[in-house]
Amino acid sequence: MLARWFITPAQLGLFSIAFAAVTIVAFLQDFGVTRYVNGERDLTPAKLQTAFTISVTFAWGIALLAIAGAVPVARFYGDPNLLPVLLVVASSYLLVPLSIVPQATCQRRMDYKSNTMIEVGSSVANAATAVTLAVLGHGALALAWGAFAQQGARLVVSQWRVGLMLPWPLRLAGARPVLELGGTNSVLSTCYSITARAPELVIGRLIDTVAVGLFARASGLALQLRMLVAGAVTGVFYPAFRRVRDEGDPLGPPYLRVVAAYTGVTWPAMAGIAALAQPLIMALYGPRWLDAAPLLAWVALAQLCYVALPLNGDLPLLLGRKRGLIHRNILETVLSVGLIVATAPMGLRWVAISRFVHGLIWVVIYAPFMRAMLDFAWRDLVRIHVQSLIATAAAVAPLLASYVFWAGPGRCGPGQAGAMIVAGIGLWLVVMRIIRHPLLAEILAMLGEIARALPGRKPAAR
Numbered sequence: 001m002l003a004r005w006f007i008t009p010a011q012l013g014l015f016s017i018a019f020a021a022v023t024i025v026a027f028l029q030d031f032g033v034t035r036y037v038n039g040e041r042d043l044t045p046a047k048l049q050t051a052f053t054i055s056v057t058f059a060w061g062i063a064l065l066a067i068a069g070a071v072p073v074a075r076f077y078g079d080p081n082l083l084p085v086l087l088v089v090a091s092s093y094l095l096v097p098l099s100i101v102p103q104a105t106c107q108r109r110m111d112y113k114s115n116t117m118i119e120v121g122s123s124v125a126n127a128a129t130a131v132t133l134a135v136l137g138h139g140a141l142a143l144a145w146g147a148f149a150q151q152g153a154r155l156v157v158s159q160w161r162v163g164l165m166l167p168w169p170l171r172l173a174g175a176r177p178v179l180e181l182g183g184t185n186s187v188l189s190t191c192y193s194i195t196a197r198a199p200e201l202v203i204g205r206l207i208d209t210v211a212v213g214l215f216a217r218a219s220g221l222a223l224q225l226r227m228l229v230a231g232a233v234t235g236v237f238y239p240a241f242r243r244v245r246d247e248g249d250p251l252g253p254p255y256l257r258v259v260a261a262y263t264g265v266t267w268p269a270m271a272g273i274a275a276l277a278q279p280l281i282m283a284l285y286g287p288r289w290l291d292a293a294p295l296l297a298w299v300a301l302a303q304l305c306y307v308a309l310p311l312n313g314d315l316p317l318l319l320g321r322k323r324g325l326i327h328r329n330i331l332e333t334v335l336s337v338g339l340i341v342a343t344a345p346m347g348l349r350w351v352a353i354s355r356f357v358h359g360l361i362w363v364v365i366y367a368p369f370m371r372a373m374l375d376f377a378w379r380d381l382v383r384i385h386v387q388s389l390i391a392t393a394a395a396v397a398p399l400l401a402s403y404v405f406w407a408g409p410g411r412c413g414p415g416q417a418g419a420m421i422v423a424g425i426g427l428w429l430v431v432m433r434i435i436r437h438p439l440l441a442e443i444l445a446m447l448g449e450i451a452r453a454l455p456g457r458k459p460a461a462r
């Protein structure tokens with residue numbers, strides 16, 4: 001809504017630079033506390049209070065650092081309009097510390113109803129605030145205040161769901177395990193945030209804010225849809241794997257099930273987005289954003305690589321493989337930034353292509369690491385990936401055929417796109433049945449549970 005009617009590419013670019021600059025530092029706020037709360041074998045109230053104390057102390061320090069850095073960042077980009085946006089976004093992170101531990105507590109006890117309420121509440125607050133202020137003509141500041149409202153709502157809802165949890169009295173006894181994990185998490189968070197935010201920062205410096213807005217809209221759409229498909233389950237898998245670890249069972253078989261679920265669903269979705277890039281951008285945002293279409297195609301294809309080995313940043317921490325994870329994280333971050341700096345002078349499309357190249361390198365870096373850690377067979381992983389690629393090809397085949405025999409991407413209307421999506425889903429299910437993709441059993445089991453939960457159905461005997 002904002003991009004189509006109220007926000008220009010330049011205004012989105014301004015916000016994206018501010019958000020990227022702040023979050024490179026603000027990503028450190030969690031300090032590994034969420035992973036500590038979810039992964040600790042014996043989490044006593046005293047340990048939880050220590051974690052909360054460290055979380056608040058560290059996170060508020062990071063927020064103040066982000067606020068202090070607003071003026072230098074605005075001067076670096078030479079745009080006075082950037083300063084108020086930076087200050088609002090940075091100030092929103094003052095609210096984050098009091099929601100980190102409450103939300104982590106909900107995850108540990110697998111209270112996903114509360115987590116859903118937190119995420120929905122914060123998203124609604126963001127959308128309502130941003131749209132209202134954008135209608136009133138506040139441009140990039142509307143997006144910044146939307147981010148502020150999101151953190152405020154996250155704080156209120158998370159505290160409500162845990163019955164008011166505060167870090168007082170402060171407690172630092174037994175802080176060493178939290179600090180050790182926090183140091184590792186800080187290195188990883190820095191690498192993640194640099195990889196995620198470097199495109200906007202480099203493009204803003206080497207090209208202009210319009211280019212930042214186009215790239216941010218393309219990458220944001222791809223990432224949003226990937227999160228819709230597979231992102232929410234990460235919070236489920238981490239505590240679930242903790243239980244498997246604590247019970248002493250092998251982690252390879254359940255991990256391969258996760259790989260099958262991730263790739264079986266997300267690969268067809270991302271390939272479909274790449275194929276639909278031009279009609280999708282035209283339908284959602286209108287002609288002024290059409291230059292984002294080729295960028296969206298390459299960024300969506302890059303997501304196939306990042307989904308190929310899920311939980312690559314979580315399971316090593318859970319299994320005590322911190323050093324190996326840090327080394328690989330630093331390596332792929334350096335390569336990511338290097339690719340962006342090398343391709344930015346050649347234009348936006350080459351920056352988008354560099355994301356796909358980085359994805360391929362990312363798989364090469366992490367695949368041997370995950371295999372050695374989880375002890376699964378290469379042939380089993382390759383078989384799942386091949387099955388998912390076949391299912392993905394089946395899912396997008398009707399759409400690609402329609403471009404040849406019906407209308408090309410530039411003239412593809414909602415009727416053609418909708419019909420081909422439905423046909424693709426049908427063919428995807430048929431092919432998964434033929435090739436015996438492991439995901440099909442998961443889907444049927446889930447549908448069975450939903451059917452048994454419908455009103456009027458008698459509960460099945462266990």
